[in-house]
Amino acid sequence: AGVFTYDPGFTSTAACESAITFIDGAEGVLLHRGYPIDQLAAESHYLEVCYLLLYGELPSAEQLETFETTVTRHTMIHEQMHNFFRGFRRDAHPMATMVGVVGAMSAFYHDSTDINDPWQREVASFRLIAKMPTIAAMAYKYSIGQPFVYPRNDLDYAANFLNMCFSVPAEQYNPDPILARAMDRIFTLHADHEQNASTSTVRLASSSGANPFACIAAGIACLWGPAHGGANQACLEMLREIGTVDRIPEFIARAKDKNDPFRLMGFGHRVYKNFDPRAKVMKQSADEVLELLGIENNPTLQVAKELEKQALDDPYFAEKKLFPNVDFYSGIILEAMGFPTSMFTPIFALSRTVGWISQWKEQLSDPALKIGRPRQLYTGPTQRDYVPVAKR
Ligand code: CMC
DSSP states (O other): OOOOOOOGGGSSOOOOOOSSEEEETTTTEEEETTEEHHHHHHHSOHHHHHHHHHHSSOOOHHHHHHHHHHHHHTOSOOTTHHHHHHTSOTTSOHHHHHHHHHHHGGGTOGGGOOTTOHHHHHHHHHHHHHHHHHHHHHHHHHHTTOOOOOOOTTSOHHHHHHHHHHOBTTBOOOOOHHHHHHHHHHHHHTSOOTTOHHHHHHHHHHHTTOOHHHHHHHHHHHHTSTTTTTHHHHHHHHHHHHOSGGGHHHHHHHHHOTTSOOOOTTBOOSSOSSOOHHHHHHHHHHHHHHHHTTOTTOHHHHHHHHHHHHHHTSHHHHHTTOOBOTHHHHHHHHHHHTOOGGGHHHHHHHHHHHHHHHHHHHHHTOTTOOOOOOOOOOOSOOOOOOOOGGGO
16 A cells, blocks of 8 residues: 555656756757757767766867777677677667667676776776667668678767768778768767656666666667657658658648547657757758758658648647657658668667766766666456366
């Protein structure tokens, strides 16, 4: 017995204190350690934002250089792990591979699993931020039957990722700096987002004292769902299914129909009841990339632009305060870069790793940390006596 607050979906329960990310959903504001996301996306870059999220302040030039060098030096994965990849079917979704491989890191890196040792926590955080792009790129290469590409220390974080995804032994891929910048911006825009489902999953897993690799694997698993990180893949598939501008009203009608489970993917957010500030930057980035690649007339983009317009003009979406979210435009950029839809959520996962790690570290340094243990409202039978099978 006991008195509980019943809050399914945690719409009104704060589960922790945090000094990392602030969101004002009504105003469409997102701040990391106080800095607005649009400024960070325009003027900073991903690894600097990683430092900010992890340590609370922007780094000095020297601190940034040390941080970048450290991350760069940890990008290779243990050679033995290549065999682990080879155990998967080639047609495995890269997210399935990532859940497995990241969880398996705890079997490879014994010197960074002791959560009570601050230095091991630090090493685990470098390892995860550094190796996640390598793992995501390897999952991709494996799925298309191409050889793995080792990381390169002379490239920056985003260019290195593009290289690992798109180079083949016969031909080196040299990403255009505008594309590398757009990739970096996608990483930056996904870096952290307060107590979303996957971050809360990481915190809950960690509250039991689980090792960091197990916790991040749990976060990746949660992110995969279409209501969360999987929305970017689902959104692009939806835009393709709509196909032509004239079919948009039909899909809007379906989204409004209570008897149809269809939702407009990339629309709506639990916290934002205004334009997602990340979507604004993403939209601008999409325009730049498509112009660079000379595909402004891409039919998917035409559908996206018109769908956005018609949905925003529709009273249903206005009343429910449903606006495009970050996933609405990211897929268009990723598709233009040459990624298949199955890589969209892995890219989200690698970007969000720093957010998960920052929150994991913050939680572990909280002296009031308790195991997360929600209660329930029991709705099953009252006590009754067991009946042996012969008498049932
Ligand atoms: N299309 C049509 N109707 C919608 C949509 C949508 N995309 N989203 C919400 N609604 C309606 C919903 O039917 C409900 O109507 P009613 O009050 O009449 O029952 C109302 O709006 C409120 O929706 P909710 O499901 O109670 O809101 P929530 O806060 O639980 O869900 C959400 C938030 C993001 C899961 C939801 O908006 C959704 O499913 N969106 C599509 C998937 C998506 O784009 N997800 C990415 C989120 S941003 C990045 C990330 O978190 O990974």
